Amino acid sequence: xxxxxxxxxxxxxxxxxxxxxxxxxxxxxxxxxxxxxxxxxxxxxxxxxxxxxxxxxxxxxxxxxxxxxxxxxxxxxxxxxxxxxxxxxxxxxxxxxxxxxxxxxxxxxxxxxxxxxxxxxxxxxxxxxxxxxxxxxxxxxxxxxxxxxxxxxxxxxxxxxxxxxxxxxxxxxxxxxxxxxxxxxxxxxxxxxxxxxxxxxxxxxxxxxxxxxxxxxxxxxxxxxxxxxxxxxxxxxxxxxxxxxxxxxxxxxxxxxxxxxxxxxxxxxxxxxxxxxxxxxxxxxxxxxxxxxxxxxxxxxxxxxxxxxxxxxxxxxxxxxxxxxxxxxxxxxxxxxxxxxxxxxxxxxxxxxxxx
Amino acid sequence: xxxxxxxxxxxxxxxxxxxxxxxxxxxxxxxxxxxxxxxxxxxxxxxxxxxxxxxxxxxxxxxxxxxxxxxxxxxxxxxxxxxxxxxxxxxxxxxxxxxxxxxxxxxxxxxxxxxxxxxxxxxxxxxxxxxxxxxxxxxxxxxxxxxxxxxxxxxxxxxxxxxxxxxxxxxxxxxxxxxxxxxxxxxxxxxxxxxxxxxxxxxxxxxxxxxxxxxxxxxxxxxxxxxxxxxxxxxxxxxxxxxxxxxxxxxxxxxxxxxxxxxxxxxxxxxxxxxxxxxxxxxxxxxxxxxxxxxxxxxxxxxxxxxxxxxxxxxxxxxxxxxxxxxxxxxxxxxxxxxxxxxxxxxxxxxxxxxx
Numbered sequence: 001x002x003x004x005x006x007x008x009x010x011x012x013x014x015x016x017x018x019x020x021x022x023x024x025x026x027x028x029x030x031x032x033x034x035x036x037x038x039x040x041x042x043x044x045x046x047x048x049x050x051x052x053x054x055x056x057x058x059x060x061x062x063x064x065x066x067x068x069x070x071x072x073x074x075x076x077x078x079x080x081x082x083x084x085x086x087x088x089x090x091x092x093x094x095x096x097x098x099x100x101x102x103x104x105x106x107x108x109x110x111x112x113x114x115x116x117x118x119x120x121x122x123x124x125x126x127x128x129x130x131x132x133x134x135x136x137x138x139x140x141x142x143x144x145x146x147x148x149x150x151x152x153x154x155x156x157x158x159x160x161x162x163x164x165x166x167x168x169x170x171x172x173x174x175x176x177x178x179x180x181x182x183x184x185x186x187x188x189x190x191x192x193x194x195x196x197x198x199x200x201x202x203x204x205x206x207x208x209x210x211x212x213x214x215x216x217x218x219x220x221x222x223x224x225x226x227x228x229x230x231x232x233x234x235x236x237x238x239x240x241x242x243x244x245x246x247x248x249x250x251x252x253x254x255x256x257x258x259x260x261x262x263x264x265x266x267x268x269x270x271x272x273x274x275x276x277x278x279x280x281x282x283x284x285x286x287x288x289x290x291x292x293x294x295x296x297x298x299x300x301x302x303x304x305x306x307x308x309x310x311x312x313x314x315x316x317x318x319x320x321x322x323x324x325x326x327x328x329x330x331x332x333x334x335x336x337x338x339x340x341x342x343x344x345x346x347x348x349x350x351x352x353x354x355x356x
Numbered sequence: 357x358x359x360x361x362x363x364x365x366x367x368x369x370x371x372x373x374x375x376x377x378x379x380x381x382x383x384x385x386x387x388x389x390x391x392x393x394x395x396x397x398x399x400x401x402x403x404x405x406x407x408x409x410x411x412x413x414x415x416x417x418x419x420x421x422x423x424x425x426x427x428x429x430x431x432x433x434x435x436x437x438x439x440x441x442x443x444x445x446x447x448x449x450x451x452x453x454x455x456x457x458x459x460x461x462x463x464x465x466x467x468x469x470x471x472x473x474x475x476x477x478x479x480x481x482x483x484x485x486x487x488x489x490x491x492x493x494x495x496x497x498x499x500x501x502x503x504x505x506x507x508x509x510x511x512x513x514x515x516x517x518x519x520x521x522x523x524x525x526x527x528x529x530x531x532x533x534x535x536x537x538x539x540x541x542x543x544x545x546x547x548x549x550x551x552x553x554x555x556x557x558x559x560x561x562x563x564x565x566x567x568x569x570x571x572x573x574x575x576x577x578x579x580x581x582x583x584x585x586x587x588x589x590x591x592x593x594x595x596x597x598x599x600x601x602x603x604x605x606x607x608x609x610x611x612x613x614x615x616x617x618x619x620x621x622x623x624x625x626x627x628x629x630x631x632x633x634x635x636x637x638x639x640x641x642x643x644x645x646x647x648x649x650x651x652x653x654x655x656x657x658x659x660x661x662x663x664x665x666x667x668x669x670x671x672x673x674x675x676x677x678x679x680x681x682x683x684x685x686x687x688x689x690x691x692x693x694x695x696x697x698x699x700x701x702x703x704x705x706x707x708x709x710x711x712x
Contacts, residue, residue, distance in 0.1 A: 001388070002388070003387070003388040003389055005389060005393055005394075007393070007394070007395040007398070008395070009395070009588065010392070010393055010394060010395055010396060010588065010591055011393055011395070012393050013390065013392045013393045017392065018381050018382060018390050018392055018393075019382070021381050021392065022378040022379075022381040022382050023378075025374050025377050025378040025381070026374060026375070026378050031359070032357070032358070032359040032672075033359055033361060033674065034369065034374050035550075036366070036369045036373065036374055036377065036549075036550040036596055037361055037363070037366055037367055037368050037369045037374075037550070038361075038363070038366060039363040039364070039365070039366055039367070039675055040366060040551065042363070042675075072428035072429045072430065072433070072552070072590070073428045073429050073433070073573060074428065074573075074587045074588055075587075076572065076573050076586070076587040077428070077429070077573045079572070079573075080571035080572065080573060080574070084571075106571060106572060109569050109571060187588055189588055193392075194391075194392040194393070194591065194592050195396065195588045195589065195590055195591045195592070196428070196552045196553075196589075196590030196591065196592060196593050197552075197590075213465050215435075215436035215440075215462060215465060216432065216435070216436065216462060217429060217430075217432050217433045217435070217436060218436070230432070231430045231431075231432040232365065232366060232430055232543055232545055232551045233551065233552075234428070234551055234552030234553075234590060234593060235366055235550065235551045235552065236550050236551070236552060236592055236593060236596070237552055237590060237592060237593065240392055240592070316388075318389065319395055319398075
């Protein structure tokens, strides 16, 4: 039975990346070596690292005054690295969900944190709109896509202070004006590649403004001059990410992928808006994530949740259980998710509804 | 042409681990999913993580009052995590090479550091023997194997204070009495698995003695209760490490592997002791590493270094260039290195010598 992987992350990756990574493990570019064993100082790996940086720069149109790093530790480690490197006196955070809250909590270890606005009042089901970015803060932190709550900040806005974005779950899903940001980071395991590598896109002039002693590995200035090769990088995760980016380029780049993502999201949200059984949890249309579609059953059917999960599971649907903070269901439809799989989910939802 | 990968790390990994990891990328245990995309909260991955912990415990006879963690960031990140979590007033370090020095340097960010002994006087070509571990220090840090300089501490000694070991390059190469240590850590990319995962074996009672605020991801107490699943782990690197440990178990476990490692090291050191052309850099026999064999050309032949590298390279030898701090050559003969490859290197050395 074909599996449709709607997991929130780690999550579906392109068939191309799977095939090429498996091949690179058995024989890397006909060298007779494996990507699992090749030295990170070898010409073979140096080229992989360079290609990965160049392709990410190309796909996202990253300006030349930004560095691209591939590190370890996930976005959770960035929650600490960002304030450690940037927070001198005060930082501003937008609270749009659990991850945004965790990021702000970590920053409090390093200085004052102003929560500029929060959508906690409605269980983070919308993106706050009326807020003023404090000009006296060192940076303004946002979470562009809220994986758990299914909301997304889909426009790149101007900020009077460096804008820092956790874009773990929507990087490379839409064209992004990188020049509006001071720093963009995220775990790779949604759209970029497999778990085990963390990307950081950083404008160099935002650094050097704090005075604290930063542990070597947590200092962006350790990794920038060494092109992410200060210590041994997560070679296989970087290689798989490179293959996945090659696939994105073959698809026509981020513009083309964005078009497909919009189509997939429209299909699913249209079904939710039509359905009497399933309701979207995000009702403000402009705030709906095109990556994570969260929905619940109508109040009168809520005892059918487990039945639907079993019904969907028997039809190959994987990972559609909603996060406990929202309940219900979540379909994560990242770049690599084919339109056919979204249609298969819709068909499953309709079939279940018709049997009630 | 068959390649013999003598690289210092990332380095040779078992054929079994390559084959199984490639298979797990294409279809993980017949689930129709890939280890590159499966959720870390799925039953499939939870089992992989549990198996990896159990097998490491089994291979090293890790007592039950020790936790086994699989983290990110490499030994370089542990250089900071160790003092952050353990250094209250003073730590003691044994300086046996560049990595030991880097570890001590990082600790200085968090408190006093006493260098108990150093072999810097002879370019780290031996292990200092006459030293007293200060009982008033919070822990004593050693680097069990010095990858760059080819020395190794091959016995597990008693320490009046918690013994902390960077065992990046000799973990699982010999039976180890884990109960002598408070904490053992290392990057996976020599004997355990591919680059991208870091192991930590920690006795729980050594924690909780410092008062500083530790960033969440750098606190061992974040990861212990969550069994390394506080955040998304490096799934594919852990999977490959598990496969590599399954291979070690199939080989007969660490005792059997140690026997093979000793044979390989004896073969190579015997050749170096015999050769008039190549000389070992570590003359104190008991300090010679069984993992990294460092050697230089006799003074009268030192202009032949590049010639020998080319000669060896043409015969499939990879990664034998010595580190710049020692010069000459280094053959890293980790667990997965077959005896035949060591013989091939010896044959190459003899053939080159005979042509002079």
